[in-house]
Amino acid sequence: MKSESSLSSIDIVTTPNNLERPLHVLEKPKVLLVRPPQLFYFGVWPKGPRLGLPIGLLSIATYLKDRRIDVEVYDCFVEGDTFKGNTFNPSNSVFSGNLVNQWIRNFEDGGVAAKDIKNKEEMLHFGASWGQLKKDLKRLQPDIVGLTNLFRENTNETIKAAELIRQVLPDTVIVVGGPNASALPEYILDESPAVDIIGLGDGERIMHEIVEWVQGNRSLSTIESIMYRDSKINVSTPKRELLTDLDELGHIDYNLLKLERYFTYERNGIMARNKLSYDGAERSVSLVTSRGCPYKCSFCSIHIHAGRKYRRYSVEHVLDHIENLTKKHGVNHIHFEDDNLTLDRKRFMELMNGIIDRKLKFTWDTPNGTFANALDEEMMVLIKKTGCTYLIVAPESGDQWVIDNVIGKQPLTLDNVTRIFQLAKKIGIDMQAFYIIGFPRETLKQINTTLEFAMDALKKYDVLPHMAMARADPGTDLFAEAQMNGHLVTDVAVSNTGGVHSDMFTRHLIKNKEFDPESLGKINESFHRTAIRVSSIKTLKHLLRKPSIALSSISYFFKNFRKSETIRDNIIKLFFCRLFYLNSLSRISEYENKQKIA
Structure with missing residues (x-):
């Protein structure tokens, strides 16, 4: 002993x-x-x-x-x-809590300030x-x-x-x-x-x-x-060569986990990721089909751990993995956590067609976002057909100069981003977008350009915006630049976006001669207030046009009402779990029937 x-x-x-x-x-x-x-x-x-x-x-x-x-x-x-x-x-x-603050905390890569506890x-x-x-x-x-x-x-x-x-x-x-x-x-x-x-x-x-x-x-x-x-x-020790063929890692053995307990959390309203909620959707898991990212976004630290080389599991391996999840473990929803799920178009199309050919029945989403330049109409049609409930793209900024010279996300163009927004509305895919404001060399004028771009996308194309304040993590180019030029503001926060935990940690935000974290926070909150108002009006109009969806939403609200929560919290949950997915809501019975048939 x-x-x-x-x-x-x-x-x-x-x-x-x-x-x-x-x-x-x-x-x-x-x-x-x-x-x-x-x-x-x-x-x-x-x-x-x-x-x-x-x-x-x-x-x-x-x-x-x-x-x-x-x-x-x-x-x-x-x-x-x-x-x-x-x-x-x-x-x-x-x-x-305040709906605006909850929205920001759910999607912003920030935290709860220690003084707010x-x-x-x-x-x-x-x-x-x-x-x-x-x-x-x-x-x-x-x-x-x-x-x-x-x-x-x-x-x-x-x-x-x-x-x-x-x-x-x-x-x-x-x-x-x-x-x-x-x-x-x-x-x-x-x-x-x-x-x-x-x-x-x-x-x-x-x-x-x-x-x-x-x-x-x-x-x-x-x-x-x-x-x-x-x-x-x-x-x-010397750095090892990254494994390129991820199939060598084997087929994941889910018997090593107490899988049902995670589903129990989901069933009780404690979800790992945002998702459309329907009967059976609580049986959801995250899945990574590739590792690494070739792009060099200044704020991103993924390359430190996963490298810049795009490495992948074979399509057959991924299809076998999905089939095991859906047929053996009863999984109904998958979060594809890849940083670049659509980067390799040929592979992605083979994956989508393979899902259809094998008659695999599940819904899915992309919580980490996709690269707009890598998408086209043929891909988007298959994305909808295979059960995608929402697709996220990550333009990061609404100002092309900032994308090119501050973030370094070449070859992304805002023309391509707008094209994908238009396609999503045409095809009927719920679309969301990630934006970041507050980079060291960014001006208030450029920040306002991003806010206007995001709001325009919401009004014209129903693209739900997630606006975050730039945070400089150690090891990133953004941290190095901000530290060198004296733009870092260090504070202490508790928790992260999803209430991940309560320990105190150092958080590096950005300031320059035009803004600081406090003023930027006020700008961000004001933007989200407007976005919530616009989104709520659009949702109300949609429900008036679609009475069956309105009745379904009312039924969901009462069925999932928790007496331990406030009425406000139950209403917020209705938005996060249903009303943010208006296109998918029209197919909700299709998703639920898929699970019954399966």
């Missing part, structure tokens, strides 16, 4: 004496992949939190299992006293608490623990989890990976003496090679794309 010790009394695993061989060589080490506990401020959708599947951990676990390694996924979101079996016992706080006792655990994790670590006794660190907002929780693991299991190898860990590896190692190794980029092969090191079959220094300590100095 591994003993529990204080952190100060422990020699961490990666010391100069055991870099070639670990403290304990084990023939069959047990691996535990963990998403740490998180404390949430918001209670029920659309306020958050967002408790989706840990698809990164799941891919790593599948890769290890295929190589006969003893591995388990421990997702704190679905462990602990929240569940009895797969039954959910919610204990949600009531937070009645009035009652920290309202913060909630969904799933396992720290005490529950400690108890389960003692029970499971893993030899290697992999922690996921997706966002900067999760850093403190990741470090806290590592320290807890080190205290409970002093000889366990602790590895941290994920997008934020890849962006800030030195920070995590410096802040947490409990962490042994940082995995940089794709985690599947890295974790397998760490297992081989624990087995005594290789030295730590031969594992590419990791960072560890050597005599208190952080050492980075």
Whole structure:
């Protein structure tokens, strides 16, 4: 039995004496992949939190299992006293907020300022608490623990989890990976003496090679794309060549997760992503069919973790994956989380036609957006035919100079963006768009151009706008530029867009001689007030023209009314879950019938 010790009394695993061989060589080490506990401020959708599947951990676990390694996924979101079996016992706080602020928080990459938290006792655990994790670590006794660190907002929780693991299991190898860990590896190692190794980029092969090191079959220094300590100095190994053929990672094994518990969250109004709600839509998952992005947007950090090379699963692999989800696990809705789902037109068309040929029945959306230049009418027709409930494009700005010279999103043109807006209205696809304001070299005139472009798209083409304030994340070109020119404004925030958690984190916003975060926030709020008014009027007119949809919406409202929430919150939920998808609402019975037939 591994003993529990204080952190100060422990020699961490990666010391100069055991870099070639670990403290304990084990023939069959047990691996535990963990998403740490998180404390949430918001209670029920659309306020958050967002408790989706840990698809990164799941891919790593599948890769290890295929190589006969003893591995388990421990997702704190679905462990602990929240569940009895797969039954959910919610204990949600009531937070009645301003619709404008809720809209902004749901879609803006920002946060809740620490000063705005009035009652920290309202913060909630969904799933396992720290005490529950400690108890389960003692029970499971893993030899290697992999922690996921997706966002900067999760850093403190990741470090806290590592320290807890080190205290409970002093000889366990602790590895941290994920997008934020890849962006800030030195920070995590410096802040947490409990962490042994940082995995940089794709985690599947890295974790397998760490297992081989624990087995005594290789030295730590031969594992590419990791960072560890050597005599208190952080050492980075050479960067590994990215895996191009993602089929080599295998077919995801969903039996490694307590899948029904995620659906139970969705059923109780705690959704991982925005989506059209219909009977059966709670059985939804996120799916990634490709990795990497060749574009060089100044604000984006995806290249730090996934690289700039566009890498993909084969179409047959993706179709098999979807077929497994829909037929074996009863999934009815898929969020395609690719950063560039439509980049390879030939592949995308094969995927869409394959869905039709295999008669796969499900609905889908693109929450991370698509590249407007890569879309055309033939693609859009298939997008609708295969069950897309909404499509997002990401022009980022309504000013072409800003796109070209500040964001660097070439070869995107606003003419192509407008063309796609027109096609979406013609074909009948609900369209949304991402915009960002507040870049260092941006002027108020250019910001107003973006606001006018977005409002015009809403009025003419029914494109729902999501306007965010620029945030400079470490590792991005935007951060480097803002830091060099003195444009960074650093504050402390709590939570992120979906109420992801409650830890304090540093947030880097932008100022220049024409605006600061406070004035920009007022501009953003004013824009959203107008957008809500315009959207509400358009929705009302649509419902008057379509009485059957109006009756369906009223029925949905009363059927899904929650007494634990305010009337305002129930109305907001009606918009976020139904009325933002007017084209799809006209096909709602088709979606529900698909599931009955399937």
